[in-house]
Amino acid sequence: MRPALRTRWQMLPRTARTLVLAAVGALLLFAALVMLRDPLGRWLWPDPRYDALRQRAEQALRAGRLSAVDGSGARELFEAALALQPDQMEARDGLDRVAQAALARADARLQAGDLPGAQAALQLARELQAPKPRVDALQAKLDARQTRDDLDALYARARQAQMQGRLDDDAQAALPLYQQMLQRAPRSQRALEGREDALQDLLRPAPEALARGDLAQAADLIRRAERFDPGFPALPALHAGLARAVEQRLRQARARLARHQPEAAARLCDGLRPVLPAPLPEPCGQALGDALLHAAKSDAGAGRTAQARHLLELAAAAGVPEDRLQALRQRLHPGPIVAPASSAPLTAHARAHLHRLLQQAERAQARGHWLTPPGESAWDRLRAARALAPQDPDVLAAADAMRDAARNCQSAGLRDNNLARARACLDVWRLLAPNDPGLLPAQRRLAERWLAVGDERLRGGDVAGAREALQRAREVDASVPGIAALAQRLQRVQQDLH
Template sequence: MGSHRPPAPHRDHPGCPRQAAPAAFVRRHWRWMTAGLGLLLLLLLVLRQPLAELLWPQNSAQQAMAEADAALARGHLSAADGSGARELYEAALAMDPDRPGPRAGLARVAQAALAVAQRETDAGNFPAAHDALRLARELAAPRAAADAVAARLREREIAAAGLEEMWTQADRAYREGRLHGDDESALPLYRRILRLDPAHLGALRGRDDAVAELLQGARSALRGGDLAGAAAAIAVAREFDPGHVDLPDTEARMTEERDAILDLAREELEGGSLEHAARLYGALLAMDAGDGEAREGLVLVGRALARRAERLAAEHRFAEAEATLGQARGLAPDDPALRAVEERIEASRPLHARLGNVRSAAEREQRVRELIAAIAAAEELGELLEPPGSNAYDKLRIAQTISPDDPDVRAASARLLEAAGDCFERELRRNSLGRAGACLDAWAALATDETLLAAARRRLAQRWLAVGDERLAAGELDRAAAALRSARETDPAAPGLAEFSERLRTAFASGG
């Protein structure tokens, strides 16, 4: 019995595979496929040029070369917007470094720039000539050719500026003694001539002679004690000829004179000649407004005047005390020590007013004895400056007002002075800076040695800065700022204040 193969199913038979499925898919999705093909064609159109540049960069370089050649042909050598021949050749070179054309093009731009510089020089358009010459040098134009154009340009500028007439004016100003002060005086004219012709022998010689006269005048001013005049003359000499042969010696003399005046001012301050010391420090500042030592000296004079005002107030001479305080404010307006003295003088007014009832010798003697006892009691309690009105210092001031020459009063003053100094040193060793500051205030109220007090203030301010540095390192910015304020109030001229303030400002700006 032979094998029987079943007939092949008809394509429309239910069991036949779905041959028509792709066609049905296309019919269902033809709109999406059409949109996708359109988008693909659009992208190809848009990206055609970038893709071409990516795949064939020489095409872009060739286009840049063509545009550069056209720009060079019409004389458009350089432009900030990139449309100049120089920029286009440089762009072509960046795109295709192996192509020789861009380098040759840049060399042609350099030659064209030289030609423009020469043409503008002949036309008297000197700014344009300088611009073109600068472009030629930047593009490595032959040096000899560029130097020749530069020399021609300088000659034409000199001729146009009327150099000989300018030299005549300068020489006349020198002979008339008008060395500086305005544009028509000798030294400014010499400078203008030398900018146009650096080798002008007359201007070189005239400048040297004029500066020598200035420096001779500065030395004469120094001998006469006119530091401000000497400093002004030296500054002018340095401006016009910083390499003059006489300048170093004159500056050295100026430094010596400045140091001598500073020493004299310190002696006057320590000797109590406050007004003379203030004038000397002021002369130093007139010579150099940035002289830190002179400015610090004025602060010390201001503090000494404040102490004088306090003594005047203790003698019931409040009008004189106020006038003296005014002098102190003029010298050290921001010094916290002055404010402390002002507060103490104001607090002492009612205390002194009550002394008007003490009239007879017996009453004064009795009152002094009571005050001496009260001072001793306050000392036992450690109440040197606090509380106001009943502390040892206030009572001492009243006793000094009633009987300044009383031996017990003088002994109490010496005792309180020593106690205040000991208190300061003790609290500073303990690093109790707030209490050390209070002891320093008491010390300052009694002492007369301003140099010693200044050294103590400097030490305390340095301690405050050290505390501030520790707090800053720990990230405690507010506490570091408080330490900085204390240091500045203690000694506004303490070294390191500005540097630490800047570090703290930077830390605050960066958020710690």
């Protein structure tokens, strides 16, 4: 206080100073009462609704009704009371007690085997911010119990399927169910033992199939077993037995060809198609095709038209290119060539192998493996399927789909300037539809693109690159305009370099 004001204050009579101080104090008290009227009011005169809600909440808690969707649970009632008077500790304490009761209920339900009830109670405790260590410990116990119960259920279903003889038919068969168990518990002894028993049951017919020469069934059983355990102890011996049987079959086919019995050799080789990847090893490849084509020509010359036609179809199934068959087809089928008659119905094993080949062809095509690697490309897989069932609707549809995809792939390769891919797709397109009118323009465009690449590389001084591009253009279309001019320019540059 400044000296002048202090002097004037001291000059006032004591009574006046007392009255001034009392007035200031009254004003401050009034201001405080105005500012704190709501908290003080709730403290001095609690809302009757608060007490009613809290009492109902206590009753619900004692009755074990911890939470209810209609709002009559202890949690909802305590929360409603707390919303009315947030500074009242009784409601907060009530919610803490609800959380503790939820933890106790979760533990009790878990001990009783009521896993859904335990999970619901634990979720309530978590939402009410119960102590995290206790919540996590109970959750771990609950998860372990749930896993154990799930494994028990899977094992029971797997055992039942195994006793019914359903080993690998679908996802509910024994082996897939054991596989699910092992994915969740890799060291489960009962799952390992169950899988071993089921694999033994699955492979039990394999030795007998090998003994009677049913290589397709034996190979199919081996493949099915390897899906679930490639290291199963019985597989090496079965693989060895299958390899011996295949080699014996190849020797028999070779002997039939040596005795000029190509039809008998073809029957032997047909039995190997579901067993070995395409193309089949010799003598079931070119040697068989050549022998069948030669025999067909001989029969055609001798007037045995029906036999010649039969051998011609066997040659086509053996992989003889269509251009080698075309002339003889014209002799045997004067006028328009009709599609060959459908072959005999496929066995179940052959049908399964056919579907696998088509799936493999589709996957190889999706990866861009049109012509390579040999034996595993989309074309090789489709060719094997066509050899197995040339008139099968699925095979015909797959061939049409691959032809369209190859045509689109060739266009995309040109658009993206990926000439190697465009060439591979063009080759597949040509194999599937050699008379397609769109082939000539497509190969002309590809050859022109290679010429442009060669010209660019030659201008840049890359003689080796230009020479390679010229060779690629010749391979695609040797008559493309401009190929001679580029060859002459390249020759002059090479002469100048020397």
